Amino acid sequence: MKRFRILLAVFMCSALLLSACGSGGSSSNQASDSSTDTEKKLDPYKITLVYPGTAPKDLELVQNEMSKYLTEKINATIELKPIEWGSWTDKTNLMKISNEKFDLLFTANWFNYANDVSKGQFLELDELMKEHGKDIPDILGPDFLQGAKINGKLYALPTKKEFGQGFGLLLNKKLVDKYNIDTSGVKSFDELEAMFKLIKENEPNVIPIVSSKYTNTFSAANYDGITTNLALPRGSKEIKIVDTLEDSTMVDYYKRIRQWNLNGWFDKDVLTSDADQAVQMIKAGKAFSVGQSLKPGKDKEMSVTYGTEFVQVETFEPFTTTGEAQGAMLGISRTSKDPARVMMFLNLLYSDKQLINMLDWGIEGVHYVKKSDNVIDYPDGVTADTQSYPNPGSWMFGNQFNSYLWSNEDPEKWVQFEEFNTRSERSPILGFTFNPEPVKSELAALDNVSKEFSQGLNSGSVDVDKALADWKEKRAAAGFDRVKAEAEKQLQEWLASQKQ
Numbered sequence: 001m002k003r004f005r006i007l008l009a010v011f012m013c014s015a016l017l018l019s020a021c022g023s024g025g026s027s028s029n030q031a032s033d034s035s036t037d038t039e040k041k042l043d044p045y046k047i048t049l050v051y052p053g054t055a056p057k058d059l060e061l062v063q064n065e066m067s068k069y070l071t072e073k074i075n076a077t078i079e080l081k082p083i084e085w086g087s088w089t090d091k092t093n094l095m096k097i098s099n100e101k102f103d104l105l106f107t108a109n110w111f112n113y114a115n116d117v118s119k120g121q122f123l124e125l126d127e128l129m130k131e132h133g134k135d136i137p138d139i140l141g142p143d144f145l146q147g148a149k150i151n152g153k154l155y156a157l158p159t160k161k162e163f164g165q166g167f168g169l170l171l172n173k174k175l176v177d178k179y180n181i182d183t184s185g186v187k188s189f190d191e192l193e194a195m196f197k198l199i200k201e202n203e204p205n206v207i208p209i210v211s212s213k214y215t216n217t218f219s220a221a222n223y224d225g226i227t228t229n230l231a232l233p234r235g236s237k238e239i240k241i242v243d244t245l246e247d248s249t250m251v252d253y254y255k256r257i258r259q260w261n262l263n264g265w266f267d268k269d270v271l272t273s274d275a276d277q278a279v280q281m282i283k284a285g286k287a288f289s290v291g292q293s294l295k296p297g298k299d300k301e302m303s304v305t306y307g308t309e310f311v312q313v314e315t316f317e318p319f320t321t322t323g324e325a326q327g328a329m330l331g332i333s334r335t336s337k338d339p340a341r342v343m344m345f346l347n348l349l350y351s352d353k354q355l356i357n358m359l360d361w362g363i364e365g366v367h368y369v370k371k372s373d374n375v376i377d378y379p380d381g382v383t384a385d386t387q388s389y390p391n392p393g394s395w396m397f398g399n400q401f402n403s404y405l406w407s408n409e410d411p412e413k414w415v416q417f418e419e420f421n422t423r424s425e426r427s428p429i430l431g432f433t434f435n436p437e438p439v440k441s442e443l444a445a446l447d448n449v450s451k452e453f454s455q456g457l458n459s460g461s462v463d464v465d466k467a468l469a470d471w472k473e474k475r476a477a478a479g480f481d482r483v484k485a486e487a488e489k490q491l492q493e494w495l496a497s498q499k500q
């Protein structure tokens with residue numbers, strides 16, 4: 001009996017101790033201990049991050065350093081898997097079709113986001129974020145998250161960067177300085193044309209403007225594009241889709257660009273040249289300008305990346321559309337074996353300054369040196385041309401506001417980003433994403449028609465009236481009216497859902 005009483009007393013004491021220290025407690029120490037226990041229980045896991053870009057020389061070195069850090073945080077390692085832009089579509093399509101296991105995929109409104117969502121490629125993230133990404137909503141804010149959703153659900157997390165797009169040109173700074181060009185007031189076409197004329201007359205071996213990229217920036221500055229040739233004009237008083245091939249703003253622009261071409265202001269390869277070729281020509285002193293989407297400090301970023309000095313000119317005020325809100329995102333693949341762990345990684349990518357800067361810039365002391373808490377530069381003997389971890393894709397990932405600034409960048413860059421985001425005009429249909437699935441065959445046919453005519457018009461290489469007439473005739477046969485009806489139907493349904 002005595003022995004029974006002793007055993008009973010021991011049991012009761014043990015029960016009291018368990019009650020005081022168990023998971024039902026409410027103290028911060030108890031929560032911390034519980035969290036630590038959870039982290040200890042995590043099995044090792046490798047997260048595969050797939051994104052477009054050229055693999056730098058020291059990719060594996062940086063990957064290993066990130067893996068050490070992530071092992072301490074969430075018992076995970078990382079495989080960085082960049083794929084060349086030119087091979088991206090073919091290789092990632094094969095990965096999706098073959099059900100290859102990977103975890104995170106770069107995506108964007110302009111990079112098949114809506115199409116991949118309609119095919120079930122990405123997991124829904126709302127609940128995963130609530131459970132394992134609790135820092136993310138406060139960091140991104142409601143506008144970013146709302147703009148990234150499709151049919152009210154989140155399938156990818158947007159990079160926290162500029163929330164909108166600026167529009168204009170990158171200029172060769174040497175020529176700007178040589179001719180004392182005042183870039184602060186350049187807004188109108190007349191002012192742009194005065195610059196091009198000046199260069200043409202005084203620098204016979206320099207191309208005034210390379211590639212048709214400026215047409216893309218003009219279109220994005222003046223329309224919230226929905227699908228092929230269908231858009232909401234910026235500043236429209238009513239929410240009504242227009243056909244851009246019949247809208248006077250776009251038609252007048254095509255005619256002006258045609259005159260630029262006849263003036264000899266474009267490069268001879270304008271039908272095929274792209275923005276990267278233009279930048280290389282500027283670097284070589286063979287070109288003056290290229291059209292660009294802009295943000296605060298874009299010229300300084302490009303100067304660091306390419307090792308030559310640029311000046312940017314904003315020709316239109318910034319504009320925020322769904323396309324901009326979805327301009328750079330990471331989605332969790334349906335083939336991921338541990339979505340919860342991947343969301344833990346994403347939470348760190350937005351909240352942990354050390355991690356994002358490893359991914360962006362590499363290893364301190366090897367790929368960069370600190371000049372102050374938030375400013376970095378190349379180590380002695382290293383330049384933009386000789387660096388072994390160039391990462392021009394830093395804009396793709398996490399919270400850019402945690403990214404270090406280079407010594408030639410404005411120290412107030414992130415403050416300027418906040419101001420830029422605030423002043424960017426929001427489209428009245430921000431958050432609307434067109435679902436292409438009901439008319440995918442028509443869109444494929446229309447895409448082929450567009451390829452036949454768009455580049456000639458964008459570069460001013462063809463007669464505008466004839467090209468537009470031929471384009472409209474061919475797209476009618478390809479099912480344009482059906483696509484337009486579907487776009488109008490989906491927009492009206494979305495507008496009705498916003499009123500609920």
